[in-house]
Amino acid sequence: MYTNILVPLDGSPQAEAALPYATALAERSGGRLTLIRAARAHIVHDRPSDQTRAINEAEAYLVGVTESLAAKAVNVQVGVPYGDSPAAWIVEEVGLRGAELIVMATHARVGADHVLHGSVAEAVVARAGVPVLVTRPDVSVPAKRLEDARPTVVLALDSSELAEAAVPAATQLVRLLHGRLVLVGVVPKAGNLVAGPGMIVTYVGDEHARLLDEARQYLDRIAERIAANGLTAQTVVRTGDAAAEVVAVANEYEAALIVMATHGRTGLARAFLGSVAGQVVVRGPVPVLLIRPPSLRHAEQPALARSHTPAGATPRPMGAQP
Structure with missing residues (x-):
């Protein structure tokens, strides 16, 4: 178990707080680490050029993160979904990639500038169907x-x-x-x-x-x-x-x-x-692995809006990194 670990990122140092824990578990299991960051153009009607630029920026960011993990004995893949609902694209990527575990940081507050705040982690726990290891950027134990x-x-x-x-x-x-x-x-x-x-x-x-x-x-x-x-x-x-x-x-x-x-x-x-x-x-002083029993999944919430790939701007999932 835990040989296929998904790490959602949003470009912030706070979200990257999940990386040390995900990497440590991947090293232990000999498994794969998949880093994802959604591309968002941040306008109501995205033009193809804006969409493509957003995807390229997300890919460049993930390449940089992957390079920072080069010294670790982990197999790293990256992917760029496109969408405006963080919880939806995280849950969707779990199914597409067969992830067994999500490791994510939560800002645990409402109205954060970055997308991976408490309500996103909450929705992911409720919908993902896999364990979610949640950490805070300020946990006291490394x-x-x-x-x-x-x-x-x-x-x-x-x-x-x-x-x-x-x-x-x-x-x-x-x-x-x-x-x-x-x-x-x-x-x-x-x-x-x-x-x-x-x-x-x-x-x-x-x-x-x-x-x-x-x-x-x-x-x-x-x-x-x-x-x-x-x-x-x-x-x-x-x-x-x-x-x-x-x-x-x-x-x-x-x-x-x-x-x-x-x-x-x-x-x-x-x-x-x-x-x-x-x-x-x-x-808590350390991350918490949250398990939602199967009997409770999908019982209380409507389906999340799915992320989408806009015409003319196809996300390019990037392959394994050494």
Whole structure:
């Protein structure tokens, strides 16, 4: 797995923050790295000359990025789709190229000058159908940690089937990195627990202890299942805010990556500022591999507008680079 990695770029240093992580994974897997940048002429009715110029500029940029990776032991390809919807052309390229993983940076804010901000990452996670490794330009831990002898991967679980959808991706990642796996579960502090829409359950004392015990037993069962496939996993149960505790465990165990499942619903505030996964992306010290369960894909959003190739300006996918 992860032998065909797609990296969307927009020409900004912020988007290029994804490159060290993508390159490190490609070196580990011996796979291919595909860099894409969309060509956009930025006018309502693009003339063929404007379209061609935009494509040429995108190609020249990707050639420069490829040359900067010349010292790395990776097979690099580049491609230039044409379109005005970043999420659409990223998702489209996944299908066209058979990508197994997307590695992208998110600005995690609305109204950024560059195209790869939080809402784009949100839409890609919801629609791509493959794992998406999301990083921020300001993550505190360098990609070099992936080169450690046994890099640590933290997998966040909450006893739900949705969360368990991330287990296969996490174990495959640990095998690829020859790393170690830490399973983390978080129980809310004694007090009010939101049990569902409009439902709040108050618990204290013995009830909190019972929830902690259930969380430990649950993680132990997952660890046993993983052990049956030849891997060992350490388990950690914490009390407190879920996102804060996942981030804390990642810091304490000097993790290289965090893995989580996400509902991937629409709405930037809900998916990238409100959910646990979104909070971990925004606050975490390392990139987060987001997994959207197949049962949730395409269930909530209309199809994204597809990118297009204008007449007279055919994008020229460029071949493998040594």
